[in-house]
Amino acid sequence: MTKTARAYTNIALIKYWGKKNKQLKLPFTNSLSLTLNLFYTDTRATVIGNNSDVIYLNEKLLDDKKSQRIRNYLDTVRDFYGFSDHFQIDTVNHVPTSAGFASSASGFAALAGAINETKQLNLDRKQLSILARNGSGSASRSVYGGFVEWIAGEDNESSFAVPIDETPTIDLTLLSVVINKQSKKISSTVGMENSVKSSPFYPNWVTLVASEIKEIKQAIAKKDVQKIGEISEHNAMSMHALTLSANPSFTYFEPETIQIIHLVQELRQKGIFAYATIDAGPNVKILCTKDSLPKVQTYIEQQLSNVTTVIAGIGSGIQYI
Ligand SMILES: Nc1ncnc2c1ncn2[C@@H]1O[C@H](COP(=O)(O)OP(=O)(O)OP(=O)(O)O)[C@@H](O)[C@H]1O
Numbered sequence: 001m002t003k004t005a006r007a008y009t010n011i012a013l014i015k016y017w018g019k020k021n022k023q024l025k026l027p028f029t030n031s032l033s034l035t036l037n038l039f040y041t042d043t044r045a046t047v048i049g050n051n052s053d054v055i056y057l058n059e060k061l062l063d064d065k066k067s068q069r070i071r072n073y074l075d076t077v078r079d080f081y082g083f084s085d086h087f088q089i090d091t092v093n094h095v096p097t098s099a100g101f102a103s104s105a106s107g108f109a110a111l112a113g114a115i116n117e118t119k120q121l122n123l124d125r126k127q128l129s130i131l132a133r134n135g136s137g138s139a140s141r142s143v144y145g146g147f148v149e150w151i152a153g154e155d156n157e158s159s160f161a162v163p164i165d166e167t168p169t170i171d172l173t174l175l176s177v178v179i180n181k182q183s184k185k186i187s188s189t190v191g192m193e194n195s196v197k198s199s200p201f202y203p204n205w206v207t208l209v210a211s212e213i214k215e216i217k218q219a220i221a222k223k224d225v226q227k228i229g230e231i232s233e234h235n236a237m238s239m240h241a242l243t244l245s246a247n248p249s250f251t252y253f254e255p256e257t258i259q260i261i262h263l264v265q266e267l268r269q270k271g272i273f274a275y276a277t278i279d280a281g282p283n284v285k286i287l288c289t290k291d292s293l294p295k296v297q298t299y300i301e302q303q304l305s306n307v308t309t310v311i312a313g314i315g316s317g318i319q320y321i
């Protein structure tokens with residue numbers, strides 16, 4: 001009997017941006033995220049007699065090039081657990097059409113869950129987080145719901161996510177502002193590597209994250225949404241400063257990204273709760289409260305006619321369905 005593993009994506013409030021060990025995906029810093037209830041991946045793994053893996057993404061067979069990252073990951077998993085089975089992977093990303101949400105976090109968390117189920121590895125969630133991390137760093141956090149911290153660690157066994165509050169009762173909603181642009185040219189993997197190598201500010205980032213993680217955890221414990229917003233926005237802007245200060249310089253921002261940052265500042269000046277966070281892409285996620293959400297959404301949609309918005313709440317951890 002095969003079951004499908006479902007994992008939701010997460011948005012980092014304190015970002016992971018840089019690896020001290022590329023092979024094991026060990027980050028330089030801890031990071032902290034909120035799992036979302038919007039975008040998720042469903043993945044099923046079936047053992048097959050072949051000597052190679054067969055990967056279907058959104059019901060389409062992936063060619064060798066497109067499936068390379070997933071096949072390399074399955075090699076790593078076989079190596080870890082000492083089995084030689086190959087799999088048919090059926091994975092479906094449930095994402096608002098062309099919304100440009102990151103899929104590697106939900107994708108690799110769901111894949112780790114599917115292998116755990118099919119091979120009956122009986123991994124606890126800590127081991128599952130380690131397994132997911134080996135696919136994509138941010139996937140380590142999608143094992144859990146709510147607020148989640150990924151502890152950087154020193155080796156494979158000590159780098160995993162832990163739940164901070166899986167079912168928080170906190171007045172926070174995310175408005176995702178989708179800019180109609182092609183997918184990014186520089187992946188997170190490459191972007192963070194370039195920042196580590198060449199941004200003169202990288203050592204400052206490591207120090208900054210240590211203090212912002214501490215502060216945001218205190219704010220989460222106190223349900224101080226304003227502080228959470230302030231720290232999250234500052235952390236996101238600091239991460240993007242590492243791309244601009246890399247040599248050669250690069251950025252994920254599009255003109256609309258900057259426009260939205262300005263609109264968010266204007267909203268705050270009007271006394272409306274709104275804080276921006278941005279991942280390795282042009283889209284902006286705005287932290288809102290119940291009260292501010294409709295005002296923020298109306299304002300952004302009025303000011304910018306070429307963007308769409310999607311509302312996300314707080315999501316749960318990995319599930320088997
Ligand atoms: N359902 C899935 N299962 C496993 N891997 C997936 C799945 N969906 C996407 N991926 C992997 O995630 C990687 C990145 O996906 P995508 O192009 O959506 O960008 P992203 O998640 O924004 O990227 P990044 O990881 O650079 O932030 C791809 O290499 C792809 O192999």
Ligand SMILES: C[C@@](O)(CCOP(=O)(O)OP(=O)(O)O)CC(=O)O
Binds near residue numbers: 011137188279
């Ligand atoms: C900006 C980020 O979203 C970067 C995510 O990077 P990935 O987890 O996609 O990178 P790899 O480990 O190389 O697969 C910040 C974050 O999610 O913490």
